[in-house]
Amino acid sequence: MEEILRVEGISKTFTLSKKQQKIEHTHDAKKVAVDALSLTAYRGEIFGLLGPNGAGKTTTLRMLATLIRPDKGDAWVDGCSIITEPDKVRAKIGFLTSELKLEDFFTPNYLYDFFSKLHGVEPETAASRKKALFERFGVEKFAEVKVANLSTGMRQKVSIVVSLVHDPDIIIFDEPTNGLDVITARTVTDFLLELKAQGKTVILSTHIFSLVERLCDRVGIIIDGKLTHCDTLETVCDGLNLEDRFFEIYKAQKGEEQ
Amino acid sequence: MNNDRLEGDAANLPSSKSPNLTKPNSKSNIGTIISKEFKRFFSDRTLLFTTVIMPGLLIYVIYTLMGSFMYDNIDEEIAKIEDQTEFVSPLTAEEQALYDSLGTVLYEAEQAQLSEQRTQQEQQELGAVLGNLIPLLIIMLIFSGCMTVGPTAIAGEKERGTIATLLVTPMRRSELAIGKIVSLSCFALLSGLSSFLGIILSLPKMIQGDSVELPSNLYGSGDLLIILLVISCTVLIIISGISLISAWAKDVKTAGTMVTPFMLVIMLASITPMIGQAPNEAYYLVPLYNSAQVLASVFSFRINLTAVLITIGSNLCYTALAIWGLTKMFNSEKIMFTK
Numbered sequence: 315m316e317e318i319l320r321v322e323g324i325s326k327t328f329t330l331s332k333k334q335q336k337i338e339h340t341h342d343a344k345k346v347a348v349d350a351l352s353l354t355a356y357r358g359e360i361f362g363l364l365g366p367n368g369a370g371k372t373t374t375l376r377m378l379a380t381l382i383r384p385d386k387g388d389a390w391v392d393g394c395s396i397i398t399e400p401d402k403v404r405a406k407i408g409f410l411t412s413e414l415k416l417e418d419f420f421t422p423n424y425l426y427d428f429f430s431k432l433h434g435v436e437p438e439t440a441a442s443r444k445k446a447l448f449e450r451f452g453v454e455k456f457a458e459v460k461v462a463n464l465s466t467g468m469r470q471k472v473s474i475v476v477s478l479v480h481d482p483d484i485i486i487f488d489e490p491t492n493g494l495d496v497i498t499a500r501t502v503t504d505f506l507l508e509l510k511a512q513g514k515t516v517i518l519s520t521h522i523f524s525l526v527e528r529l530c531d532r533v534g535i536i537i538d539g540k541l542t543h544c545d546t547l548e549t550v551c552d553g554l555n556l557e558d559r560f561f562e563i564y565k566a567q568k569g570e571e572q
Numbered sequence: 573m574n575n576d577r578l579e580g581d582a583a584n585l586p587s588s589k590s591p592n593l594t595k596p597n598s599k600s601n602i603g604t605i606i607s608k609e610f611k612r613f614f615s616d617r618t619l620l621f622t623t624v625i626m627p628g629l630l631i632y633v634i635y636t637l638m639g640s641f642m643y644d645n646i647d648e649e650i651a652k653i654e655d656q657t658e659f660v661s662p663l664t665a666e667e668q669a670l671y672d673s674l675g676t677v678l679y680e681a682e683q684a685q686l687s688e689q690r691t692q693q694e695q696q697e698l699g700a701v702l703g704n705l706i707p708l709l710i711i712m713l714i715f716s717g718c719m720t721v722g723p724t725a726i727a728g729e730k731e732r733g734t735i736a737t738l739l740v741t742p743m744r745r746s747e748l749a750i751g752k753i754v755s756l757s758c759f760a761l762l763s764g765l766s767s768f769l770g771i772i773l774s775l776p777k778m779i780q781g782d783s784v785e786l787p788s789n790l791y792g793s794g795d796l797l798i799i800l801l802v803i804s805c806t807v808l809i810i811i812s813g814i815s816l817i818s819a820w821a822k823d824v825k826t827a828g829t830m831v832t833p834f835m836l837v838i839m840l841a842s843i844t845p846m847i848g849q850a851p852n853e854a855y856y857l858v859p860l861y862n863s864a865q866v867l868a869s870v871f872s873f874r875i876n877l878t879a880v881l882i883t884i885g886s887n888l889c890y891t892a893l894a895i896w897g898l899t900k901m902f903n904s905e906k907i908m909f910t911k
Contacts, residue, residue, distance in 0.1 A: 414740065
């Protein structure tokens with residue numbers, strides 16, 4: 315298997331404000347969001363990061379997308395370091411998270427062209443790819459409607475399409491089906507499988523067990539910023555179903571901490 | 573895992589496999605950013621009206637009304653005084669005629685002597701008034717134009733989450749900073765230009781009323797060019813300042829609040845011509861103060877070309893510095909994501 319993503323001991327600590335300390339019920343001014351996390355992803359696989367809310371999934375993905383910088387460690391996307399070559403990394407990945415929004419004022423059509431230009435995609439390639447992606451997600455029906463007037467599902471479809479303008483080899487999706495109706499969620503998950511079949515690597519974070527079971531080849535379980543398990547779904551589950559196995563791991567991890 | 577039915581759809585997606593997949597886009601994205609900002613601005617009719625059309629229109633209407641009102645009142649007062657004054661001359665008709673003709677000759681001789689002197693003096697007095705007032709008006713109008721578009725441009729994008737979408741593209745942060753500052757400056761400049769036209773068109777009416785014409789050659793094309801250049805670099809300075817504040821703020825509301833002290837600094841700088849002229853040329857290195865002083869010098873007919881060059885050059889340097897700072901801010905996760 316060809317290695318496309320290698321993460322070596324990345325850590326991230328955030329400073330909490332007084333207000334955040336109150337919310338988190340802690341007196342510590344520092345919070346370790348990700349603690350020496352290492353993993354590897356291979357070409358053509360779907361890798362799932364599974365964990366409860368606040369476990370560090372999103373922080374990990376944001377570091378891989380070069381939006382934030384790890385305090386320690388490094389990661390290489392197709393050989394490019396997220397620390398020293400963030401521009402190159404950004405050209406290789408497609409990143410989608412709920413914190414990335416599209417400007418309400420523009421239409422999907424305009425936004426696709428705009429992001430194609432930013433990624434340096436040739437106009438002819440961009441046009442044919444736009445046609446195919448718009449058809450695949452049914453965006454052509456509302457291609458000239460301003461984003462402000464689109465439903466959540468429609469917006470998510472546009473966000474996915476826009477994140478893939480440059481045909482990235484690695485697609486990083488943070489909770490890709492959050493807030494979507496079942497039909498749109500199914501369209502998205504089917505598309506992730508299509509990408510895999512195309513030889514793309516998909517890294518996704520989720521807390522939905524069924525999604526991991528349906529999509530992922532390998533899974534990493536992340537609890538309190540630490541990657542406790544990382545292997546094929548079968549190996550991690552160890553004969554149990556994923557949900558039962560997860561809670562077993564979770565209790566063991568929490569017990570260890572106490 | 574159900575991978576068996578996937579190949580068909582996946583194969584239909586054209587690939588953009590090109591050099592950009594292995595290295596960042598080498599073309600500059602500044603034009604793309606500017607083009608997006610222009611599309612946003614010119615498609616929004618409300619924004620266009622409040623930023624470009626309204627300032628000039630309002631100034632023209634208000635100043636014209638002010639001028640007409642002032643001179644109508646003066647004419648009325650003179651007429652009243654003339655009506656109330658009944659002068660009875662002690663001279664006979666012949667003596668009166670002789671007195672009148674002698675008076676006319678003496679008056680004309682006196683006028684001929686004083687005419688040139690008076691024109692210069694009037695122009696200087698007019699220049700002094702304009703030199704005190706116009707920089708204040710221009711700078712405050714530029715500032716209000718900048719305020720319409722500046723705070724929302726970056727803080728708004730942070731608040732809406734659209735800045736993160738831009739930051740995950742391979743575009744260089746400096747391109748984003750330059751694109752933002754240039755496009756915002758163009759909008760603010762349009763607003764400033766609108767105000768400028770409003771002032772120029774209403775100036776004759778405000779100063780002398782409808783009955784008297786202001787000399788058409790009061791300010792030459794060179795003066796107007798300097799005014800436009802100084803306005804342009806002042807716009808760049810103010811937009812740069814507001815952009816830095818906007819990038820630092822977590823949302824538009826905070827940006828609006830944080831801009832208030834900046835507004836006070838701008839107001840202070842714009843009234844400095846009323847206090848006095850710059851003591852020496854080094855003072856023209858002080859941003860905003862230099863713009864106010866140079867504008868005052870143009871309007872009061874005492875242009876110092878060295879001061880003009882120092883002002884334009886230093887303001888461009890400060891803008892470059894602000895672009896560098898903004899690039900750093902775009903690179904800072906603390907400022908962009910955790911504030």
